[in-house]
Amino acid sequence: xxxxxxxxxVSGSPGQSITISCTGTSSDIGSxxxxxxxxxxxxxxxxxxxxxxxxxxxGISNRFSGSKSGSAASLTISGLRAEDEADxxxxxxxxxxxxxxxxxxxxxxx
Amino acid sequence: xxxxxxxxxxxxxxxxTLSLTCTVSGGxxxxxxxxxxxRQPPGKGLEWIGEIYFTERTNYNTSLRSRVTVSLxxxxxxxxxxxxxxxxxxxxxxxxxxxxxxxESFDPWGQGTLVTVSS
Numbered sequence: 001x002x003x004x005x006x007x008x009x010v011s012g013s014p015g016q017s018i019t020i021s022c023t024g025t026s027s028d029i030g031s032x033x034x035x036x037x038x039x040x041x042x043x044x045x046x047x048x049x050x051x052x053x054x055x056x057x058x059g060i061s062n063r064f065s066g067s068k069s070g071s072a073a074s075l076t077i078s079g080l081r082a083e084d085e086a087d088x089x090x091x092x093x094x095x096x097x098x099x100x101x102x103x104x105x106x107x108x109x110x
Numbered sequence: 111x112x113x114x115x116x117x118x119x120x121x122x123x124x125x126x127t128l129s130l131t132c133t134v135s136g137g138x139x140x141x142x143x144x145x146x147x148x149r150q151p152p153g154k155g156l157e158w159i160g161e162i163y164f165t166e167r168t169n170y171n172t173s174l175r176s177r178v179t180v181s182l183x184x185x186x187x188x189x190x191x192x193x194x195x196x197x198x199x200x201x202x203x204x205x206x207x208x209x210x211x212x213x214e215s216f217d218p219w220g221q222g223t224l225v226t227v228s229s
Contacts, residue, residue: 051217100158101155
């Protein structure tokens with residue numbers, strides 16, 4: 001199972017919106033609406049931000065949103081803040097109880 | 111609120127076995143969730159290793175399947191990872207996490223533990 005494809009880096013200024021893409025195949029992202037997104041600050045454990053493509057766990061700001069089209073998913077962060085600067089990873093469930101992660105995207109807030 | 115904590119040796123000899131334990135607190139390990147291991151080599155991305163259900167059914171990353179075993183100890187509310195025949199490429203931060211409460215996502219995560227493979 002190949003890793004999902006994410007851009008290595010994205011950047012934006014405070015207050016702007018950015019979108020991080022996550023590209024897979026019909027065997028993973030395209031199979032079910034079971035994409036999740038994680039935020040990881042340096043030296044910290046990953047934190048769940050989005051599950052089931054677009055659902056936010058309790059306590060996660062509505063500035064974070066997710067979507068999916070075909071075999072690609074996206075994470076959008078609106079009203080960018082300095083504390084959003086982190087690495088972001090997408091993850092997809094694959095039929096047969098396999099989980100595949102993306103390579104990660106470094107978000108820089110300018 | 112469920113919390114997870116990894117424990118185990120920080121240094122393993124090449125060709126040896128990497129063994130880690132994850133202790134679950136604030137909830138029972140014997141419920142409708144998967145208990146997973148994910149690793150992150152220094153400066154690199156996350157890699158799913160494998161997981162176990164309370165029935166002891168397991169799932170593994172196909173690239174690691176031949177070298178991995180995940181097991182469960184319900185009496186101690188713990189689950190464990192054994193990775194055999196390790197090399198320097200297995201040096202990583204190892205995280206344990208719960209999967210299945212929210213879709214098929216990992217939440218929460220342990221703080222992670224660095225394991226270095228070196229002689």
